[in-house]
Amino acid sequence: MKTPFVQFGTSRFLQAHADLFISEALERQEAPGRITVVQTTGSAERSGRLVALTQPDGYPVMIRGLADGKPVDKIERVKSVVRAVSTNDNWDAVCHIVADEAEFLISNTGDTGYDVSGDDLSTYVPLSFPGKLLLLLKARFDAGGKPLTILPCELVSRNGDVLKAIVLELARERLGDPQFVFWLANAIIWANTLVDRIVSEPIEPAGAVAEPYALWAIEKQRGLRAPCAHECVILVDDLTHYEKLKLHILNLGHTVLADIWLRQGRDPDETVRQILADADVARRLEDIYAQEVVPAFAAKGLGRQASAYVATTLDRFRNPFLDHRMGDIANHHTEKIVRRIAELRRWSPEVAMPMLSAICDQ
Incomplete structure (x- = not known):
């Protein structure tokens, strides 16, 4: 099964946010397809999570809190993730999936996720997320360069603009291919997004406890379409x-x-x-x-x-x-x-x- 969504990060936040929204939209046939989750770190403690995320009966998200002053306490099963791989162990497969299948890339890589070191591209698999993203997008460009939408969920103001600037600078400095740089700047939609949901604790090996309130606001731009139809996913003229x-x-x-x-x-x-x-x-x-x-x-x-x-x-x-x-x-x-x-x-x-x-x- 091809997956139009490729998600970088296995965080409990994404499990109870984007993954849950897409799962609920799929039940109504209002999402384009399912998700490949990509583990971008070598954390051994999260390796078991990859298997748990893809179980046929899904994983649990407990929604607990107040809505309109009334208590909410329920469990949702998330069934949108059908494949989980690691950049450390499956780099060539990740390159192929991004080059051939992806329509949307989703990321949530933590507070230092956009940091890049001076020798970032010196290894076969780059150390940083921007370095990995650069080579994955290069693989897509070399495979024909179909358009793509990137939906960063890091808590960075104007996160799409920031990530775009970092990847473009890396491309100019490290790869020196003006046609690829032009494609990055013009064929890729780098969306600015704002995410808001308190996800208070994990459920092992996969799942999370989250509050009822949730928001995924995505700033409109030419060519951008919503990842799914969901009450918590909104397209807005201005994120400010x-x-x-x-x-x-x-x-x-x-x-x-x-x-x-x-x-x-x-x-x-x-x-x-x-x-x-x-x-x-x-x-x-x-x-x-x-x-x-x-x-x-x-x-x-x-x-x-x-x-x-x-x-x-x-x-x-x-x-x-x-x-x-x-x-x-x-x-x-x-x-x-x-x-x-x-x-x-x-x-x-x-x-x-x-x-x-x-x-x-x-």
């Missing part, structure tokens, strides 16, 4: 608004709570759900959202969207099945204040933000 909502509501809320937690010297093991059980803390966060954050979005014509996202965010924070520790959220607190709060003030300077300013100016 979605990035702002996530950054200045969800992430900002975490940083406000972390600031309270740090200032009050609260329980080291306290979770987001537990700190919001304190009525005074919950009231302060809700006041900040209502009096400063939503007005900032309303000044940009996004008040309705912000209000709805605040309600969803508070449900996510109060997820009874998720133990999200404040100590983890408080890491790199100073840098997060700048990115999540100070940038909101700069983005919407006409709105008074005394409570948020007190956090920035401490």
